[in-house]
């Protein structure tokens with residue numbers, strides 16, 4: 001463990017995308033105010049990028065049905081674009097390829113992207129969509145696509161390398177990164193809600209401000225702060241005219257299924273031999289196992305995403321996640337610990353994902369045997385409406401709970417830095433905790449993914 005200071009002005013817990021981005025920007029803002037003497041430390045129980053940020057697929061996109069998410073993502077894409085080399089960011093674009101049941105939602109996304117100046121092209125109709133896709137990859141063969149949204153910005157970044165780039169930026173601003181230091185609680189003085197010190201296994205650190213960005217461990221920190229494990233939210237069907245509130249657990253977990261097809265990444269080149277945009281395909285087309293020939297149970301609408309990737313060493317991607325029972329109040333489970341289901345994607349995932357790729361592009365037919373049989377994917381911790389909470393608690397604690405949307409949200413740390421120094425961010429307002437009580441929830445789409 002790197003040595004632990006006795007005190008700091010800002011203690012940022014978790015060395016993932018959010019704390020590192022926040023440390024970087026906060027140090028810049030403090031320096032511009034002549035306050036270089038303020039001490040910022042990032043603490044992690046393991047190392048930089050040892051949480052969700054370090055295993056993320058790394059897709060950066062704007063494609064969201066929720067206006068507030070889209071505006072926030074447009075800001076984050078700008079941060080990725082500010083230094084693509086240091087952040088290992090590849091601006092190849094992103095495509096949402098959809099069947100008819102999603103047409104209207106995606107048309108709406110395109111319209112609203114145009115209104116905020118986020119460049120995208122929207123293709124409608126089966127034959128125009130097919131022609132557009134074949135102009136990019138000539139073996140495109142998905143049959144039920146009736147619209148294509150092509151975002152010209154966005155793409156992907158290499159997870160660990162981008163975090164090292166971010167950590168270097170934070171350190172260059174004087175931020176101290178303390179690794180292998182487990183936070184176990186908080187000390188609050190009698191009669192005050194504010195945290196006076198962060199308790200770790202290596203001692204206490206007195207502090208003025210705490211920021212918690214701990215990805216899937218947020219449930220544990222929520223408990224340490226004695227925040228409510230259940231909250232009231234408007235009933236889901238309220239939008240159809242029903243009234244009333246329902247009590248639900250604050251946090252729930254989903255398993256994200258991802259995998260790699262072991263081909264040269266260049267195997268997935270576009271017609272010009274370059275890197276194509278990230279493909280995200282939703283479909284209702286039937287899928288068949290390449291092993292048994294039997295129909296694969298997909299539940300109707302399914303979705304996959306994939307891209308060529310030198311970091312993972314092949315064509316990498318995933319499918320829609322599924323809920324797992326990791327949130328029971330009385331069970332202390334570390335989401336990435338030995339008893340976790342992190343690396344136990346369902347057996348049927350490789351069959352489904354490989355069959356889906358083959359139904360999209362002919363070049364993937366018969367390639368199931370090249371599926372890399374090793375642990376992949378991970379768990380994500382979601383809020384009751386599956387969207388982030390960025391808010392202040394207990395007087396001096398700021399929680400960045402991104403509801404597993406967050407690798408792409410590199411700009412959130414920058415906005416939180418401004419809020420800590422007194423400038424409220426309009427982009428963060430729609431993500432306050434109070435929305436659950438007031439009923440100002442984000443709209444839901446017809447996508448099979450909880451995060452679209």
Ligand SMILES: Cc1cc2nc3c(=O)[nH]c(=O)nc-3n(C[C@H](O)[C@H](O)[C@H](O)COP(=O)(O)OP(=O)(O)OC[C@H]3O[C@@H](n4cnc5c(N)ncnc54)[C@H](O)[C@@H]3O)c2cc1C
Pocket residue numbers: 013014015016017018019043044045046047048049050051052053054055056057058059060181182183184213214215216217256258376377378379380400402403404405406407408409
């Ligand atoms: C398989 C997978 C693929 C994903 N793909 C994408 C994607 O393509 N695009 C996208 O935008 N998002 C993606 N996500 C979501 C994204 O990775 C997360 O939303 C984001 O990385 C969370 O960042 P974070 O900084 O909050 O937390 P993390 O990156 O999880 O970091 C939290 C850190 O907190 C530390 N910590 C935990 N407990 C303690 C403690 N007690 N004391 C000290 N330190 C502690 C951990 O060691 C960890 O390093 C993916 C997630 C998964 C699981």
